[in-house]
Amino acid sequence: MDSSSPVTSENLLATMQQYWGYGHFRPLQQEAMQSVLDDRDSVVVMPTGGGKSLCYQVPALCKPGLAVIASPLISLMKDQVDALNACGIKAACINSTVSPAGRRAIAADIRSGETKLLYLAPERLLSDRTLDFLASVDVSFFAIDESHCISEWGHDFRPEYRMMRMLKDRFPGVGIHAYTATATERVRDDIASQLGLVRPEFLVGSFDRPNLVYRVERRKDRFEQIREVVARHPNESGVVYCIRRADVESIAEQLNESGIKALPYHAGLSDEQRQSHQDDFIQERVDVIVATVAFGMGIDKSNVRYVVHAGMPKSLESYQQESGRAGRDGLEAECVLLYSSGDLVTWKRMLGDLPDTAQQAAFSSLEALDHFCIGTECRHRMLVSYFGQELEEEECEACDVCLGTVDLVEDSLILGQKILSCIIRTGERFGADHNAKVLCGSKDKRILELGHDDLSTYGLLQDQSIRAVRTWIEQLVGQRFLSKTGEFNVLKLTASGRELLRGEVIPKLTKPDGERDDRPRKQRRGDDWEGVDRGLFESLRSLRREKAEEAGIPAYIVFGDSALREMARHRPSNLESFRLIKGVGEKKCVDYGADFTQHIQSYCQQEGLEVDAMETEVIAAPRREPPKNQAPALKDAFTLFAKGKTVDEVASIIGRANSTVQGYLEQFVREQKLEDPTAWVTGATARRIEDAVHECGPRALRPIHEHLGGDVSYEEIRIVIACLQNRD
Known part of the structure; x- marks a missing residue:
């Protein structure tokens, strides 16, 4: 690109399309990129998976000079560099694993202008030798990744990050841009202050991750609860977090004993072991990595x-960061937190040695996490609210509360009134534990000394455990019916609490453990698998793994799951259509296009699938749209099929390709449980197909097609097979 010409949004998009295969900006990406181009300092907060890296990688290619990125973990640097190189971008990282000869080669490439991005750990970046070298070349800007580490108010404070303030003095006029996925307003301001940013632009995206389904479960049989989650995701990658190393080792061992490939990851392992285990996970040689929450895993x-989370994280910031490792490709993913009040005690003990100010902040964060765990509000809403944002939708349809898997007591109004009445009768002078004991009819010495056994609310909930009542009190606090005041967290009624006493509002309170309800649950709307041939997807995953092993890079760097699903949905058979798949840039098309399209052709020929179904429509309703069971085109097609219309007639009426409508028909047959195909296949042909299926089996369509002499269409074969399966 001509460095004398201004860079436009069209230039940025063209660069993204050329190297990454993306044809549009995600929220705030364009603004963040423009800040880099304009040399205006910035603080950018985007959720994990929101495309933060592109915010500095794309303008790095559009600006003259070298972009320098400070990154805290060697493994993250390597993965980023591998991913950039796979896209045809010259990037490098310098860390302890790079030999002196390797460092000299990198320096030569930087001086020649060949290398566009350089990744360094903060400590190495701030060394005199590195700063002197960078002063001798043309640095276009600095990007500070994981910048929340700068702030002592953040969840992962690293003192060495504070030293990066010197960059402003050593490189006046060079833009500095801070990026993070989790930062409250206080942390964002502290980042800008500690870096010495000049009139920075603050760009804060939504903290919501709508593709993640959040669930919080009281921890009972820990391993069985973990195993249930893993069983819902066969052959898929997952992370299990624990607080203690011993738990990491035991859970990894139990998973392996149950036939699930898993490896541990914690500070007690050698550097070589950790790197080997992480490589096995990234290369998909194992499905599960079990790690400590306290030890950063890049x-x-x-x-x-x-x-x-088999053990609770220490804050909502940590939870947002750790759970955010799921679904970074934008596809659906599940986040399960196993809650235990004992973990709170563990964390308070571990955080007890912090200085007073830091300890106060840490305990406050821990309390917010506790509210999140026992709360009965939408999990998505609670998370974004913590970071100062609001979720407009009443129900997120992607958490246990909104999906109806949290069991609520039926008489929550009366129960809430009993608890608040007790707090009033004890004079609003005591905390949760004391009031819970009064309600449960405790003979505690303090209760008797104060005469609280004479109160009308004494023993009002004697059939409940103190733990259950404590949980309800915390839920009332979380829903703002009660507030905690003073050093001893004395409970007081709020204005909303007095409305509850008058019966004007109804709280949400959960049933105690052991009283689960077996009523039917809501199902999450939307399906990222819509239109995807599962067999082709799994076959492409195997091909991806082979290519990654050959290149010595992580499998997802070859192509992400999102790109593979698009391939298995649209089935491109030539480079022209392959290049249209989201996530396929020019270099990847050259490197992998021939092998992948040939693989797709072979699979489709074997299974009798049409190739180049580029008009295939994703018909699943996206989450957070008004309820609807079917997309309009599909709904119209179903109505027409019910009237006996043919595929050609329906395609003409609704304006869709025949291949798309054929897929609608197969779905219609399956959903309506139809057993008679003769509305669309003649009786004679149907009988021939049935005989061929009995002879060849229903798995592969090509043998059936050949058995019939090739004069029966694959579409007719699919309809008959669907009807046969409906009879089973």
Whole structure:
């Protein structure tokens, strides 16, 4: 690109399309890129998977000079560099694993202008030798990744990050841009202050991750709960977090004993062991990595389909960061947190040695996490609210509360009134534990000394455990019916609490453990698998793994799951149509296009699938749209099929390709449980197909097609097979 010409949004988009295969900006990407182009300092907060890296990688290619990125973990640097090189972009990282000869080669490439991005750890970046070298070349800008580490108010404070303030003095006029996925307003301001940013632009995206399904479960049988999550995601990648190393080792061992490939990851392992285990996970040689929450694991893996917290994290910032490792490709993923009040005690003990100010902040964060765990509000809403944002939708349809898997007591109004009445009768002078004991009829010495056993509310909930009542009190606090005041967290009624006493509002309170309800649950709308041939997807995953092993790079760097699903949905058979798949840039098309399209052709020929179904419509309703069971085109097609219309007639009426409508018909037959195909296949042909299916089996269509002499269409074969399966 001509460095004398201004860079436009069209230039940025063209660069993204050329190297990454993306044809549009995600929220705030364009604004963040423009800040880099304009040399205006910035603080950018985007959720994990929101495309933060592109915010500095794309303008790095559009600006003259070298972009320098500070990154805290060696493994993350390597993955980023591998991914950039796979896209045809010259990038490098310098860390302890690079030999002196390797460092000299990198320096030569930088001086020649060949290398566009250089990744460094903060400590190395700030060394005198590195700063002197960078002063001798043309640095276009600095990007500070994981910048929340700068702030002592953040969840992962690293003192060495504070030293990066010197960059402003050493490189006046060079833009500095801070990026993070989790930062409250206080942390964002502290980042800008500590870096010495000049009139920075603050760009804060939505903290919501709508593709993640959040679930919080009371921890009972920990391993069985973990195993249930893993079983919902066979052959898919997942992360299990624990607090203690011993738990990491035992859970990894139990998973392996149950036939699930898993490896541990914690600070007690050698550097070589950790790197080997992480490589095995990234290369998909194992399905599960079990790690401690306290030891940073640099995973830049886009296709993690679930994250389980077997132990509570220490804050909502940590939870947002750790659970955010799931679904970075934008596809659906599950996040399960196993809650135990004992973990709160563990964390308070571990955080007890912090200085007073830091300890106060840490305990406050821990309390917010506790509210999140026992709360009965939409999990998505609670998370974004913590970071100062609001979720407009009443129900997110992607958490246990909104999906109806949290069991609520039926008489929550009366129960809430009983608890608030007790707090009033004890004079609003005591905390949750004391009031819970009064309600449960405790003979505690303090209760008797104060005469609280004479109160009308004494023993009002004697059939409940103190733990259950404590949980309800915390839920009332979380829903703002009660507030905690003073050093001892004394409970007081709020204005909303007095409305509850008058019966004007109804709280949500959960049933105690052991009283689960077996009523039918809501199902999450939307399906990222809509139109995807599962067999082809799995086959492409195997091909991707082979290519990654050959290149010595993580499998997701070859192509992400999102790109593979698009391939298995649209089935491109030539380079022209392959290039249209989202996530296929020019270099990847050259490197992999021939092998992948040939593979797709072979599979489709074997299974009797049409290739180049580029008009295939994704008909699943996206989450957070008004309820609807079917997309309009599909709904119209179903109505017409019910009237006996043919595929050609329906395609003409609704304006869709025949191949798309044929897929609608097969779905119609399956959903309506039709057993008679003769509305669309003649009786004689149907009988011939049935005989061929009995002879060849229903799995592969090509043998059936050949058995019939090739004069029966694959579409007719699919309809008959669907009807046969409906009879089973």
